[in-house]
Amino acid sequence: GENVEQHPSTLSVQEGDSAVIKCTYSDSASNYFPWYKQELGKRPQLIIDIRSNVGEKKDQRIAVTLNKTAKHFSLHITETQPEDSAVYFCAASFSGYSTLTFGKGTMLLVSP
Amino acid sequence: DAGITQSPRYKITETGRQVTLMCHQTWSHSYMFWYRQDLGHGLRLIYYSAAADITDKGEVPDGYVVSRSKTENFPLTLESATRSQTSVYFCASSELLTSHSYEQYFGPGTRLTVT
Numbered sequence: 257g258e259n260v261e262q263h264p265s266t267l268s269v270q271e272g273d274s275a276v277i278k279c280t281y282s283d284s285a286s287n288y289f290p291w292y293k294q295e296l297g298k299r300p301q302l303i304i305d306i307r308s309n310v311g312e313k314k315d316q317r318i319a320v321t322l323n324k325t326a327k328h329f330s331l332h333i334t335e336t337q338p339e340d341s342a343v344y345f346c347a348a349s350f351s352g353y354s355t356l357t358f359g360k361g362t363m364l365l366v367s368p
Numbered sequence: 369d370a371g372i373t374q375s376p377r378y379k380i381t382e383t384g385r386q387v388t389l390m391c392h393q394t395w396s397h398s399y400m401f402w403y404r405q406d407l408g409h410g411l412r413l414i415y416y417s418a419a420a421d422i423t424d425k426g427e428v429p430d431g432y433v434v435s436r437s438k439t440e441n442f443p444l445t446l447e448s449a450t451r452s453q454t455s456v457y458f459c460a461s462s463e464l465l466t467s468h469s470y471e472q473y474f475g476p477g478t479r480l481t482v483t
Contacts, residue, residue: 257427262410288470299458299474300411345410349470355401355426356472360410 258283260348262359269336270367277362279346280328286348289322289329290356294343303344304331336366371395374459374475381449382483389444389478391459399462400442401426401472402434404455411458417442449482456480 259282269275281289290305306313306320306329313320317336322329333340343363347356372393381387391400402414413426415434423434431453433445442461446453459475 290470299476301474302471305470355413355416357413357427358411360408 258286258348258350258357260346260357260359262346262362264362265360266363266365268365268367271336271338273336273366275333275336275340275364275366277331277344277346277364278328279330279348279359280326281348281357282327283348283350284324284327285350288349289320290347291318291320291331292345292347292358294345294361296342300345333364336364338366338368340364341366372459372461372473372475374457374478376478377476378479380481380483383450384448387446387449387480389446389457389459389480391442391444391475393440393442393459393461393473393475395461395463395473396439397461397463397473398439399472400436401460401462402432402442402444403458403460404428404453405458405477406455414444414457446480449480451482454480454482 262279287308292300293303294300304315304320306322317334319332343361345361346359349356375390401416403411405411412428414432417423417436420439436442457478460472462472
């Protein structure tokens with residue numbers, strides 16, 4: 257089955273800095289890669305996703321890049337703010353099946 | 369998000385007892401999922417269901433039972449709870465694969481403690 261590795265497990269940045277979280281996947285058939293954000297004590301929520309037919313997708317301060325050849329994808333957050341502090345999960349799936357395999361998460365702490 | 373609910377939100381039970389966690393969604397989503405979240409392990413899939421009366425195992429199904437007699441409900445039962453099942457349990461739902469969105473919508477979670 258699919259295996260998703262996520263790094264780093266924790267990331268501390270100063271407000272205004274950029275943050276990058278990286279994930280690798282094992283199944284070359286995977287073609288859908290979402291990112292979920294989970295604030296402390298809350299439920300995970302989708303923040304951005306990318307499909308394998310594109311290499312990059314942006315939404316305001318967040319962007320995701322995908323390298324199919326290397327089987328890795330990354331989340332980029334620019335101009336970080338304290339409210340970006342949360343746990344971020346990457347995931348992968350093959351669109352023929354609706355199950356997601358999640359990475360173990362990255363705790364992002366943005367200090368004012 | 370208010371369309372998917374879980375109950376109870378908190379539960380303390382003893383080893384060996386049976387406990388059922390409830391999940392209800394109002395969107396008529398075809399797919400429903402149960403995950404457990406543990407520190408250092410992220411979100412792990414326990415069971416999922418593609419439609420009423422169709423269920424399948426995920427990554428960590430041992431010790432759990434599910435049923436789905438109605439599209440909107442997907443209860444998770446721990447037949448004989450063990451301390452290793454102490455966790456936060458999330459239910460989620462998503463639309464049919466043929467839709468444009470594969471987003472999974474999560475419920476608020478149930479924090480289960482087995483003593």
